[in-house]
Amino acid sequence: MKKHIVLLPGDGIGPEVTKAAKRVLETTAEQFGHTFTFETQDIGGAAIDHQGTPLPEDTLAACRKADGIVLGAVGGPKWEHLPGHLRPEKGLLGIRKQLGLFANLRPIKGFPSLLHASPLKREVVEGSDLLIVRELTGGLYFGEPRERRNQNTEVVDTLTYTRAEIERIVDQAFQSAQLRRRHLTSVDKANVLESSRMWREIVEEKKHDYPDVEVEHMLVDAAAMKLITNPTYFDVLVTENMFGDILSDEASVLTGSLGMLPSASIREDGLGLYEPVHGSAPDIAGQDKANPLAAILSAAMMLRYSFQMSEEADEVEAAVHAVLQDKYHTADLKVAGGIQVSGSVLANKVSEQMSSHDTTENIMRCYV
């Protein structure tokens, strides 16, 4: 099969982890007889530096024509002084919005060899396997007005959702739950926010279309607590944009590192932007320390969802599993008796593992 992939490396560790994902995709193509072509485009701070805008028209045009998109990360101290509309983060928010990528799927499932890498007790973490379905193109990150008022003595951000925006993400979450353990937790702040009350009403309406899914509502503060005290309680969580952003970074603790969490930002027709959950990590950028596995696992999600290549995705995930079993890891993961390597060496290990055809069980599959 022929597939054209746009790479958006972005800033900080973004280029390092995107290179790792590309390497693994090249190995996949070789191994399975596919032709993957790659095109690199600017986004974020790199795009500001090169083209004066965080989201150039050429980048958008290339993404619209692509079969799949892999993004690294955006942002960093170099651009922090810029006004909000010119920040690198606007590039990522803009591409999600412009491409209509309303559903961000964030699977959180620890690899068995990393059970001790979490600061949480093994008996708490063991068996956790959840999927956060985060609404991605509405809510506080996009609402208008957003401004300083009255001589800088007042500030406003706006949380807006349309009924249709809530309905489509709730449908996505019910459908994801149907493919998993059929338990859906809708997370909101309905004791305070009007938007959450509408969210709850819509979940209540929609549940009649999915009678096989058990659904409940949970306030976000309680969900934050339960995620680290009883994570195995959860199957699928659905929530609005900012709550999902925060809860998923918290949930990364279950896997041992933020550098382990992949994600897919998708829309109905199958186009997807595949992005690690982490940011540009300026504290370790340029040192070859970044854990590339979140980006590699995001590429595996692209194979599975956008390209319908589940065997290929299984192969990548199994190779990651095998490399971790062999105790290779980057510095972010605390593995007793482990072999600490650089990010590029870890990516090479995954690639070599795939080429060796010595695959083990697939344990990271995310049903979308």
Ligand SMILES: NC(=O)C1=CN([C@@H]2O[C@H](COP(=O)(O)OP(=O)(O)OC[C@H]3O[C@@H](n4cnc5c(N)ncnc54)[C@H](O)[C@@H]3O)[C@@H](O)[C@H]2O)C=CC1
């Ligand atoms: N999707 C994106 O592009 C995102 C971008 N950002 C941006 O990233 C910049 C830095 O934000 P932070 O709050 O520091 O969040 P961050 O996610 O970049 O880093 C948080 C911590 O996790 C570590 N970390 C992250 N990814 C890692 C990896 N792959 N391997 C090893 N360690 C890793 C970092 O070293 C840091 O200590 C900001 O400009 C922020 O706006 C933040 C989150 C998401």
Ligand SMILES: CC(C)CC(=O)C(=O)O
């Ligand atoms: C625009 C991004 C930096 C927001 C974010 O943190 C994320 O979506 O992961």
